[in-house]
Amino acid sequence: MTKKQCTILLSALMATSSLFAQENACNGKECASFAPKKGQWEVSLMLGKSNVFYNENNTYLLPDITTPGADTGLPNGSQIGSGYLNQYLQIDGFNGNSLLNIIGVQGKYFWQDCWSVSFSGGMNIGVTPKKDYIESQTLFEDANGVPSLEIPGSKYINATATNNFFVNAGIERYFKTGNKRIFPYVGAQVGFQLARVETREPYTGKYITVDDEKVEQQVYFPAGKIGQMFGIKGAAVAGVEYDLMPGMFLALEFQPLAYRYDVIQIAPQGFDHYNLCHHNIKIFDLPTLRVGFRF
Numbered sequence: 001m002t003k004k005q006c007t008i009l010l011s012a013l014m015a016t017s018s019l020f021a022q023e024n025a026c027n028g029k030e031c032a033s034f035a036p037k038k039g040q041w042e043v044s045l046m047l048g049k050s051n052v053f054y055n056e057n058n059t060y061l062l063p064d065i066t067t068p069g070a071d072t073g074l075p076n077g078s079q080i081g082s083g084y085l086n087q088y089l090q091i092d093g094f095n096g097n098s099l100l101n102i103i104g105v106q107g108k109y110f111w112q113d114c115w116s117v118s119f120s121g122g123m124n125i126g127v128t129p130k131k132d133y134i135e136s137q138t139l140f141e142d143a144n145g146v147p148s149l150e151i152p153g154s155k156y157i158n159a160t161a162t163n164n165f166f167v168n169a170g171i172e173r174y175f176k177t178g179n180k181r182i183f184p185y186v187g188a189q190v191g192f193q194l195a196r197v198e199t200r201e202p203y204t205g206k207y208i209t210v211d212d213e214k215v216e217q218q219v220y221f222p223a224g225k226i227g228q229m230f231g232i233k234g235a236a237v238a239g240v241e242y243d244l245m246p247g248m249f250l251a252l253e254f255q256p257l258a259y260r261y262d263v264i265q266i267a268p269q270g271f272d273h274y275n276l277c278h279h280n281i282k283i284f285d286l287p288t289l290r291v292g293f294r295f
Contacts, residue, residue, distance in 0.1 A: 034180050034243040036116065036294060042108035044251070044292025046120060048101060058162050058197035061227025063266045063274070072266055072274045104166070106290060114174040118189075123165040130159035133205035158199045166193040170237060180243075187237040189255070196228035224269030231262040235285070251290040258282045 063072040104122030136153035172187030201223040207214040239253030262278040
């Protein structure tokens with residue numbers, strides 16, 4: 001969905017809710033038959049583009065220090081041009097949102113008929129074992145010493161571990177309308193997000209020349225590299241739930257105003273961290289479609 005489409009849809013749903021509340025107001029159990037009640041739970045899938053600031057591939061967080069004279073930091077940070085945060089701190093908004101992607105799970109508990117507390121989260125952990133470099137072998141040579149049969153070597157693979165997750169907690173206030181299936185709500189939410197990648201080189205077969213002697217590259221360059229980002233977020237929340245049937249609902253939610261504080265840390269093993277921070281304020285952010293059950 002685009003920003004314009006989501007805004008129009010949310011405005012239409014809220015306007016419809018208000019219209020029904022004014023022109024078709026009713027009282028009694030019939031109007032509240034679908035309404036959330038004290039002591040109930042909600043469990044829903046969150047659909048949309050991931051609302052975290054990292055991609056599944058975090059290797060761009062790792063420092064490149066194998067080039068002589070290179071500095072630890074963001075791209076171009078060791079040259080005349082400054083480094084940029086753009087590719088690091090990408091948090092998805094209205095544009096490019098995908099409703100076919102499951103980004104997490106949300107649970108709610110109604111401690112009053114119209115008040116709830118919510119918890120949501122998602123996680124992606126990846127581990128790649130190392131593979132050492134294996135040198136090629138020459139089995140036969142002809143009379144001139146030219147290899148006639150050679151077994152190719154095997155390239156090495158770094159040991160890699162990634163850990164991406166986000167957790168949110170919030171509180172929401174629901175409003176009943178004249179339409180017994182539609183329930184607008186507003187609230188507030190706080191969250192924590194983390195992206196971390198750690199790599200370690202196995203035996204690589206790489207050598208450098210020092211004082212006319214060949215030594216393994218890892219003697220002078222650290223084998224381990226670490227990069228991570230974490231952020232703390234606070235946001236206002238607004239949305240509309242539509243009950244398809246008793247106990248099953250569809251909801252469209254977004255954040256009218258959100259603030260996020262991010263920290264990036266990049267470090268080769270044995271060296272100080274390269275730290276930087278970033279502040280971000282967004283209006284009309286993170287449209288999310290939720291499908292779930294209330295019981």
